[in-house]
Amino acid sequence: MRQRRPLLVFLLAMLLGGLGAQPGYTTVETTSAKARKFFETGMRLRFNRHFPQALEQFEKALKADSRFVDARINRAGVLAVLGELEAAEAGFEAVLELAPQYDPEVYFDVGLVEWRLRKFDEAALHFQQYLDSPADSERRRASARKFLADARFRAEALRHPVPFEPHNLGPAINTPRDEYLPSLTADGKTLIYTTVVNGQEDFFVSHWKDGRWERGRPLEGINTPMNEGAQTISADGRLLIFTGCNRPTPLGRSRCDLFYSEFRNGKWTPVAFLEGKVNTRAWESQPSLSADGRTLYFASDRPGGRGGSDLWVSQRLPDGTWGEPQNLGDSINTAQGDEQAPFIHPDGQTLYFISDGHPGMGKDDIYFARRRPDGSWGKAQNLGYPINTEFNEGPLFISLDGRIAFFGSDRTDFPGAQGRMDIYYFELPEKARPRPVTYVKARVHDALTGEPLIAEVEFVELGKRQTHAHAQTDEQGTFLVTLPTGANYALNVSREGYFFYSENFALEGYQGREQPFELDIPMQPLPGASGDGETPPPPIVLRNIFFESGSATLLEASLVELQRLLKLLQDNPELRIQINGHTDSVGTDADNQTLSENRARAVYDWLVEHGIAPERLRYKGFGETTPIADNDTEEGRSRNRRTEFQILN
Template sequence: MNLRSLLVFVCTIGLSLHQSFGQITEAPRVEEQSAEYVKIKRVELTDKYTVIYLQFADKGTQPGFSLPPELQDGYFPKNKPDAGSIWLDPDTRLFKPGEINVKFKLIRAENIPTEHTKKVSPGEKVDFVAYFERLSPGIEVFDFYEGRSKPGTTSWNFYGIHIKNPAKKALNKANVTTKTPVPAKKALPAKKETVVPEKPDAVKKEEEEMIVMVKGTVYNARTKEPVSARISYVEKGDTLQVSSSSGNYRIGIDAKEKYELRVAAKGYYGTGAEITALDSAGKINLTKDFYLIPLAVGETISLPNIYFETSQFTLLPESAAELNQLVQMMKNNPEIGIRIEGHTDNVGDADKNIELSRKRAQSVKEFLTKKGIDEKRIEAKGYGATRPLVKSGSEEERRKNRRVEFVITEI
């Protein structure tokens, strides 16, 4: 065998081994992740497993490194340098994005516990490996989903992991030279009525706990550029938060529950939205983008969830969430001054409408001052029906004109 033939032979053997043991992706690209201090170093696809090599790196191990805000305070209590702990949830799954039912279970983990926690010291690095069921050929982007973070903890979720995992090539029918004779079909006996057995309890539980992925981007409403933001929501009495430096976020929610998302970003007025799985019209993933208005002099910001008694200026309890957000913005930005503006539709006496809108604006001001905001920072003014958003024709259009806004007058 000459040298050239030997090289061809060796390459052929190497290629066959590579195909047999699967694909390896070093430092795969990850679109979004919930914890900066854990990274995926490598993904290896074998005949049986999807093997993910990860590294936990405690704060202080690299320049500019910091834990997320929810873990910075008290993560390592004073005088207890070994008080930090890590573990991998045994219910961690790999998902094909957009197809929550295409999932791959965790089989085992090495160098990290799944049934209890492992203590780590400040500055420590931990390399660990997670073995999952083999990803189906052709899935070259997947999500690593450990779960929803609980107070005091952060789940390690990675979204949009890009790997090499090509689909199997179809057989070349042109190379088939012989045909196997097809035996004659025999008459089949009449079908008997079959009884569908009840689903196992494990399957029922999995369906009851089905998670729907909510994703989206937080934008600057003026420039349409993504902004770093924090998304918070309440689940079973616990307030949970997700921070995103890129503006992109993903949250796993219970398919049967209703959630109120609140979005905040430094230098912007926050907003919120009610989310339920039913909003997806049967789709697995929900997409919800948010647009935040920057805090700048002259900006007019609507307060859509403020309610009054009919034809009165008494605030209803349903207004509390919106008003408390305004209070928090004023406390976080003590240099800001605002003008509360009340507006009505054009039904009724014009002078009475102006007076009603002024009193409603004044009611909002009084709410803020009772919460500790200096009244010198707040002006209240009523415009009645003189500044409509739309022509007051239908009831829906009149409802849009009945509103409360605030204008930033100084900053």
């Protein structure tokens, strides 16, 4: 154990001694020979880790010279090692009272003891005093800065705890084995998690049915004799990306890489190496896929990071591979710690992760950050105590509505534990919730035969006129797409040989939605495509044609739908259509008739202005005479105010 004695203080003491001034303490150079002998014996014993015997020698030294500051410092240090923290704190405080400028390291040491005693306000004071001192060890100063930030955070967090009531997911999921790392599909009906079977990590799956989770079972087609874990499931449940370690890959046998499998025709495809730039010979793990399937977040210790393990993001390229990852930057990643286990919520704006580098309660804490308007990430925010504790906290998965968090934990103080590590859920505090998200789940089929159709699905955010999501229906004609609230969306479903289908989702101003949108989408074949040229299809509603209130002036948000209708007519030059206008029952019959005609005429005029021959078009107003919903509710009136087109023979 080194004897700490700043040279500057020593020279000053010698100078004052030469001038006749006497300090209020003695040192190893100025104490008595008897005290020095006990001290030197104690230092040898301490160096050899014989701490009780060393303590006895330091106390003998102090009995010989009670003002012997070096003996006081080392006595307090040994008491701290022996776990006698209250006595150690008192010993260091006595040193600071006796010789406050003698050794700045004492401020650091007493701060550590008070940290262990959970006296975080006092610890913060002493860490700050250490940083204000001339102590010049940059490594120790960096450690002090981290302890200072953590102590200040802990003191405030303990004074202002957040609500936290964890619930065990129950015996259908949790067993005497370890279960952890839960992930769910957007509809909340499929749960995939990691469990340990015979010392090996495998995936299990459970389905929500009749108000409860079915018993978990092995995920067929994915599990192997090797470990599988740390997975992410796409919103629609069709793509699983996970971590595999020590496997042969195109890059050789690397530490950990990302692999994937797709759910097709009722089973998982053979596991494949994730193509593109994500995998390297470094460690890549803990993926999180965005709800639209175009962005992948993951943890890696690859070169170019800020610290040990950092969080990175990669974009899916048009060819389906993954592009060059970008580091998430200083607001997320720290130089002094590890960041791991990212989870990007389906709102696309809120990121959750664990870190031991940001100010927190102890080891791995859970944090969240929100994306700024410029695309960068805001400051990482700790979820608070008692969600975070002095233990390691596990990764979170947040429900679509942002209310419920799922996580794995080995905490023994949680109720209902089934094994060493179980999966729990709790209600997320308001401040940490993401923007609520709902989803659209639909089945697309031929309107005449009922057969499922593989069709292209596009959602456009109308305010930005940008594609929010693009998907394709599966073999059963189904799709699932998530929609963050706070914006309005246009849905377009298209397939060659069919009229397009449109729907509108007005979510601007929504704070949440208890029920998702579940649709049945019949696609009308184009004339001649079905072999039935006798019966024209019923009118097709254009759900994304909008007008100023009480007016026939088209709003800019209508352009997305108008352009689709224009393209339909351009691609099918034989088509002749009639534009129909309809209103709700508010107002007089005459006014509604006039308004419906003018609105139909506005669409007619727009198409003519954009090159469609007038002889291919007609328009007609129906006023309030042909409702398709109840006019007693705002939702019904909204559906009755519509524009549609029908085929002319």
